[in-house]
Amino acid sequence: MADDLRITRTLVIPASELVERFSRSSGPGGQGVNTTDSRVELLWDVDASSLPGVVRTRVRERYADRLVDGVLAVTAQEHRSQLDNRRAARERLADLVRQGAMPPPAKRRPTKPTRGSQRRRLDAKKRRGEVKRGRAGDWS
Template sequence: MLTILKHIVISADELEFTAIRAQGSGGQNVNKVSSAIHLRFDIKASSLPDFYKERLLEFKDKRITADGIIVIKAQTFRTQQKNREDALERLKTLILDATTIQKNRRPTKPTRSSQRKRMDSKTKRGNTKAMRGKVM
């Protein structure tokens, strides 16, 4: 069971875990033990509210397939249990990131004073460079 917020919970039967062998270096441990975890979560068949489903399906992320399935591969840790916890945490952050609403940016202009200071500093710098010319 994964708790996203107080009132939003994903049950364990909606999450599909598969233990696989991890990639990369690690020697005998990596070659013999299936400690990496593949987490699969079907957005469309889940018990999430409709708002969350819509936002997740629209969200641009390489971990979300065209069919609406989130696939997370966790292989950072040496134990299966820690990788499982890591995958769940990453799923939770993905869901929260997809559902946060960005605040609209209100365009601003630089103040007259700051514009004047900028132009004065450019003029001063130009004069300094002009003084570096050859002496006749």
């Protein structure tokens, strides 16, 4: 249970659904970069996931452009150690799933401007026009 990825209090991705791949990363580390597989690529198959169907559908629709054959991939290579990059990749995946699982915002219902707001707008336009008309005689 320790390697499971907790999304929310009730949503958990089991560790068995996550695939980690390691490779050499660029960036800091000196000569150690050439020998250490510290870059982490975390893969999660959305379609084969044990998450509820509604959550899977929302994630699939939200990240359709990021999915490759139904698999969501996250990489991390900013840290020197593989362990820190593993943590970073898991946090990124959790954030993505958390955001993707949220329901879409309620659709805005169009409203009409109130009569008072229309009157205030027109009065302001008239005042502005009068100011500009008052300036017209200054140049002659």
